[in-house]
Amino acid sequence: MADSSSSRWNMLKSACPTREILDRIADKWTMLVILSLGEETLRFTQLRARIEGVSQKMLTQTLRGMESDGLILRTVYPTVPVTVEYSLTPLGHSLARTVDVVREWAYGHIGEILLARQEYNDRETPRVGIG
């Protein structure tokens, strides 16, 4: 447990704390969890269904990290079987609004990016065959 000893960069990180935060939220699953919970409170399984592609392990891991950063709230209801709800804290909500800007940017520029990608690949294909 607690393997946050990333060998070096500790000095760098403490000198520039923004970097550490950025490293944390510039994460695929974190962003997707933030976006999902930004819409509504969800249970573990629901969350996992929303973020198709995430494994149980990764989701758990991501949720723990986010909880420790005060971004989400984990509420356990002592039912049988147990019910666990995840929701955003006020801090998490403010991040959600921010990340949503990124999401909207992505949505608005898919075309451009896919086109650029295609052109890049065409350029790369060097002319096989007769030359």
Add this chain to the structure above:
Amino acid sequence: MADSSSSRWNMLKSACPTREILDRIADKWTMLVILSLGEETLRFTQLRARIEGVSQKMLTQTLRGMESDGLILRTVYPTVPVTVEYSLTPLGHSLARTVDVVREWAYGHIGEILLARQEYNDRETPRVGIG
């Protein structure tokens, strides 16, 4: 070369292209490059110096991906030795403005996050010893 065959999720990705874009920019180095180039055009070595902690390999890799997505422009000047400048395309600049919002959020909430992290760790320490 070109190993973009991520086995599964291809169906998912084509059904939800935003996800693919998000996966790409929700990346530590990509964000830092965007932020760095958002301020000014930089050469390879300058860029590497700005983003302390990135290896030559990762930086090259990140830059290639961003170039293929049409986010940055790579300009080679045939000097001796060769000079290569990286700058943002208009698309890259628009992303830079977006990512900057995230950076500002991070900067403005470092305190809250670090505090939450500390509280979380205190809660976790269970009381070793006598119980």
Add this chain to the structure above:
DNA sequence: CTGAATCCGAATCGATACTG
């Protein structure tokens, strides 16, 4: 200076089995 290529240990991640 810029970068490609290789080697190789470290970290990530998924699948599986098991618990309360």
Add this chain to the structure above:
DNA sequence: CAGTATCGATTCGGATTCAG
């Protein structure tokens, strides 16, 4: 349902070496 624990496969990423 909501996890924890473990293991093997894959990927990541740094150090090094070499080239234009």
